[in-house]
Amino acid sequence: MxxxxxxxxxxxxxxxxxxxxxxxxxxxxxxGRVLERRLFATIFEGADPQGVVDALRGYQNADGGFGHGLEPDKRCPDSLPLDVEVAFDTLIAAGTRDEEMIRRAADWLDSVATPDGAVPLCGPAVEGYPRAEHISEWTYQPGINPTAGLVGRLHHLDVAHPWRDRAEAWCAAELEKGFPEDAHGMHEAMEFLEYRKDIDLDRVRDWLPKLQYFRADAADPSYGVxxxxxxxxxxxxxxxxxxxxxxxxxxxxxxxxxxxxxxxxxxxxxxxxxxxxxxxxxxxxxxxxxxxxxxxx
Incomplete structure (x- = not known):
């Protein structure tokens, strides 16, 4: 094969x-967009990562969150946790950080989180704009996806924040009850678990075959992680x-x-x-x- x-x-x-x-x-x-072109130049051509930060600024709103289709599956300008996650991923890929940018985004996450710290991927604001079919009501529910992934990325960026601490406690308690049932949620959980001292590889390995959308076989042409x-x-x-x-x-x-x-x-x-x-x-x-x-x- x-x-x-x-x-x-x-x-x-x-x-x-x-x-x-x-x-x-x-x-x-x-x-590609300016953002991906500048990120490519940083990763593969040694360009200054400040160019990536500058490109990201165009997606950050006055409230500190990110929007404007940073994650391209919805064209909503409002701040959404999914776009914050993409912003964090972009900074990590560029090997850089802008502490003020990150802290403003974490402040915004804090402002929209549940009392326990959980956040959803998106929200009803997307309904007023073009979006992919899968961006629907299920993305409005706070959960491990994306809360755990956002906490893990803040650890990777080495930025402490009160929201991170609150959300981390919630994620740890939720994951103790059980892992997500789909591969996307599990990916977010693993971003979180990577920064815990008690990674149980056997538990994760045993769970992988049970995940929906996990594409274990390279010959499988279907959608999956x-x-x-x-x-x-x-x-x-x-x-x-x-x-x-x-x-x-x-x-x-x-x-x-x-x-x-x-x-x-x-x-x-x-x-x-x-x-x-x-x-x-x-x-x-x-x-x-x-x-x-x-x-x-």
């Missing part, structure tokens, strides 16, 4: 005389959950999935053509980052 993935990709790329990295780079430069999204770098504490054969097969599949235009496809429907290109650039940059981390570029 792995050989066929590799062969398919090599034949296509050799035919057009373009290597994987160059094709992906050109896709991001041509079809793959081992490479749980362990996006070789030094991830979650790498031990997967065999080398699993990871290699998914790396081969990731390479094979590059499209003729240089970008990677997505398996859902964003709200329009612009959002589709934006998300493809996000996914393309993520694919290149993962392949670079695993020394496959």
């Amino acid at each position: 792995s050989v066929s993935f590799k062969t398919s990709w090599m034949q296509v790329r050799q035919a057009v005389g373009m290597d994987m990295y160059t094709a992906g780079r050109d896709f991001v430069r041509r079809d 793959t081992p490479l999204q749980f362990a996006s770098t070789p030094d991830s504490p979650w790498r031990e959950l997967f065999t080398e054969a699993q990871l290699e097969a998914h790396l081969d599949r990731l390479i094979a999935d590059q499209q003729d235009d240089g970008g990677w496809a997505i398996t859902w429907e964003p709200p329009g053509p612009a959002a589709t290109l934006e998300y493809r650039a996000v996914v393309t940059l993520g694919a290149l980052r993962t392949l670079k981390a695993y020394n496959r570029l």
Whole structure:
């Protein structure tokens, strides 16, 4: 299976005389937002990460939260926790931090959280704007997704905050009761657990096969979260959950999935053509980052 993935990709790329990295780079430069172009330049070309921070400022609202379609599946300008999460991820990817920017966002999370600290992905404000079909009422419910992931990212950014402490206690209590049932929620939980001292790898490993949307088999063409999204770098504490054969097969599949235009496809429907290109650039940059981390570029 792995050989066929590799062969398919090599034949296509050799035919057009373009290597994987160059094709992906050109896709991001041509079809990505300023944010992804500046992030690409920082990660792959040594550009100053301040450019990434400056690009993020355009998505931050006066209330401290982030909106304006930073996560492209909804075009809502209002601040949403999902967009805050993307902002934190972007800073982490750029290897930088702007403490004032982060603290303002955490203050906003505090202002919209439940008394226990939980926050939802989105809110009813999205209903007034174009959005993907899956951005619906279920995203209005506070939960582990995204609360645990936001807490984990604040730890990664090394920013303490009263909301982080309150939400962390809530997440710890919830995860003690049981893990999420879908792979997206589990990914958020694992972002949180990474910064706990008592990681129980066996408990996580036993739960993975029970998750909805976990795509364990690299040959599975359906939508889902793959081992490479749980362990996006070789030094991830979650790498031990997967065999080398699993990871290699998914790396081969990731390479094979590059499209003729240089970008990677997505398996859902964003709200329009612009959002589709934006998300493809996000996914393309993520694919290149993962392949670079695993020394496959």
